[in-house]
Amino acid sequence: MELDIMLDIQKIRKDFPILNRTVNGKPLIYFDNAATSQTPQQVIDVIVDYYSNYNANIHRGVHALSQEATDAYEQARIKIQKHFNAAKAYEIIFTSGTTHGINLVANGFSSILTKEDEIIVSALEHHSNIVPWQMLCEQTGATLKVIPMDTNGELVLSEFDKLLNQNTKLVFVNHISNALGTINPIETIIEKAHKVGAAVLVDGAQSCPHIKPDVQELDVDFYVCSAHKICGPTGIGMLYGKEEWLKMLPPYQGGGEMIAEVSFEKTTYADLPHKFEAGTPNVCGGIAFGAAIDYMNAIGFDAIAQYEHELLVYATKQLQNIEGLTIYGTANNKTSVISFNVGNIHPYDIGTILDKMGIAVRTGHHCAQPIMDFYKIPGTIRASFMFYNTKEEIDTFITALKKAVMMLS
Amino acid sequence: MTIEEIQNEIIDEFSMFDDWEERYQYMIDLGKTLPLIDEQYKTDDHIIKGCQSKVWVHAEMNNDKVEFTADSDAIITKGIIAILIRVFSNQHPKDIIEANTDFIDEIGLKEHLSPTRANGLVSMIKQLKMYAIAYQTQLN
Numbered sequence: 001m002e003l004d005i006m007l008d009i010q011k012i013r014k015d016f017p018i019l020n021r022t023v024n025g026k027p028l029i030y031f032d033n034a035a036t037s038q039t040p041q042q043v044i045d046v047i048v049d050y051y052s053n054y055n056a057n058i059h060r061g062v063h064a065l066s067q068e069a070t071d072a073y074e075q076a077r078i079k080i081q082k083h084f085n086a087a088k089a090y091e092i093i094f095t096s097g098t099t100h101g102i103n104l105v106a107n108g109f110s111s112i113l114t115k116e117d118e119i120i121v122s123a124l125e126h127h128s129n130i131v132p133w134q135m136l137c138e139q140t141g142a143t144l145k146v147i148p149m150d151t152n153g154e155l156v157l158s159e160f161d162k163l164l165n166q167n168t169k170l171v172f173v174n175h176i177s178n179a180l181g182t183i184n185p186i187e188t189i190i191e192k193a194h195k196v197g198a199a200v201l202v203d204g205a206q207s208c209p210h211i212k213p214d215v216q217e218l219d220v221d222f223y224v225c226s227a228h229k230i231c232g233p234t235g236i237g238m239l240y241g242k243e244e245w246l247k248m249l250p251p252y253q254g255g256g257e258m259i260a261e262v263s264f265e266k267t268t269y270a271d272l273p274h275k276f277e278a279g280t281p282n283v284c285g286g287i288a289f290g291a292a293i294d295y296m297n298a299i300g301f302d303a304i305a306q307y308e309h310e311l312l313v314y315a316t317k318q319l320q321n322i323e324g325l326t327i328y329g330t331a332n333n334k335t336s337v338i339s340f341n342v343g344n345i346h347p348y349d350i351g352t353i354l355d356k357m358g359i360a361v362r363t364g365h366h367c368a369q370p371i372m373d374f375y376k377i378p379g380t381i382r383a384s385f386m387f388y389n390t391k392e393e394i395d396t397f398i399t400a401l402k403k404a405v406m407m408l409s
Numbered sequence: 410m411t412i413e414e415i416q417n418e419i420i421d422e423f424s425m426f427d428d429w430e431e432r433y434q435y436m437i438d439l440g441k442t443l444p445l446i447d448e449q450y451k452t453d454d455h456i457i458k459g460c461q462s463k464v465w466v467h468a469e470m471n472n473d474k475v476e477f478t479a480d481s482d483a484i485i486t487k488g489i490i491a492i493l494i495r496v497f498s499n500q501h502p503k504d505i506i507e508a509n510t511d512f513i514d515e516i517g518l519k520e521h522l523s524p525t526r527a528n529g530l531v532s533m534i535k536q537l538k539m540y541a542i543a544y545q546t547q548l549n
Binding site: 024345346347348349351352353356363364378379407408 | 429430433434437461462463482483484485486
């Protein structure tokens with residue numbers, strides 16, 4: 001069904017003070033959203049309010065400030081629980097971000113896996129979803145297998161079927177590829193993995209700003225994401241884990257907060273979620289993460305997805321008219337990320353010239369070297385859009401890109 | 410010409426440009442004309458890996474002067490290399506060791522020599538100086 005929800009983009013843009021600034025004398029056009037999203041005033045206000053009014057250490061003080069901060073932090077956990085539809089608030093573990101969440105799970109499995117076990121990652125992964133598993137395999141002797149991709153940037157699921165067997169213990173896949181924008185069929189992957197009894201971790205770093213996942217409906221075992229991709233601050237993220245898994249995995253770090261009782265003979269660990277939250281957490285970050293979720297939901301994920309798809313189609317069409325331009329990642333189901341090169345021009349050169357014209361794009365291998373190796377390229381230019389971007393900005397970007405190509409040819 | 414004289418000459422040349430476009434077009438053109446490094450030196454032994462662009466550098470000592478050739482896979486990086494080679498090549502090792510690169514600020518290209526830029530240029534300058542130090546010890 002075609003949705004007909006109009007976003008008031010000019011009103012939304014006013015929420016983001018950074019969009020008013022200039023870069024190299026030109027109005028900023030920010031198309032590096034897949035790296036980090038910008039922060040609305042509503043979230044900035046929450047951060048300022050926290051440090052102005054109730055900054056305190058949490059879960060331990062008897063004084064008013066500590067209680068207020070603890071309440072706000074735990075309220076944020078509940079907001080996040082509701083957003084992702086987790087069954088229990090304690091299934092949401094605050095982390096420093098996606099990478100932390102992945103490492104927490106990988107570390108947990110290091111005491112469970114044996115050398116007969118196999119784990120599967122996809123060819124579309126970010127380095128952060130490859131390296132921890134390689135380290136885990138080195139530690140345990142388990143074998144790492146890879147779901148291959150095709151030239152469109154889509155995973156070859158028939159090959160995935162062949163990789164699965166009774167030794168498969170874990171499957172790791174990103175929901176959306178950061179380098180290409182492909183939306184992976186995680187529903188199918190989870191279902192197939194569960195049939196052989198393997199657990200699935202979904203890296204939601206790229207999907208969280210575009211798609212509102214229901215972790216119970218997906219039946220996913222672990223889901224990780226970062227607040228800074230979804231209009232929140234950096235240094236905070238979350239790990240969702242099914243209760244039975246989180247209870248089974250050992251703690252990742254030792255310290256305060258994560259204990260029940262400590263003596264020099266024995267320490268008993270705290271209950272979930274605190275077992276995985278050693279030390280003073282990023283209290284302000286957690287609260288601001290909750291505020292970012294509120295902000296996004298107030299706009300509405302259906303409206304966001306519809307508008308961003310419009311931007312994707314509009315930009316793709318215009319880019320395809322540029323001679324010698326190749327788009328990498330042409331999956332049917334993709335988000336508002338366009339990775340491309342023009343002729344033999346190095347991505348770094350185009351990125352440098354675009355920056356001189358106030359346009360922020362990402363260039364390089366996007367921490368996904370295996371994908372670049374697949375296409376036999378050093379890297380790409382990546383433009384990624386959020387709901388606060390406009391078609392006018394895309395027009396300016398296309399004109400600037402043409403100029404860069406002319407200068408560099 | 411001494412290193413300082415060449416640097417002043419480059420500053421003069423850049424002062425004629427009105428805007429970034431002219432500066433960058435000049436660098437791009439320089440990048441296109443830079444004598445390429447001999448293919449035999451375009452190997453992993455000569456590579457300086459930046460996250461964004463790669464740089465290859467080769468050095469030789471002729472008549473007590475160090476001669477550099479270099480290349481990059483990105484043309485703007487190559488243009489800046491051309492400027493750096495013009496300054497540092499065919500100089501005595503001692504002068505190369507003592508030289509600074511402040512002139513890069515004056516010609517408006519400071520951002521390219523930022524250690525966080527990851528284009529290999531900061532490492533390249535270190536490498537040029539390392540070669541000079543190595544040759545200097547030969548002369549001593």
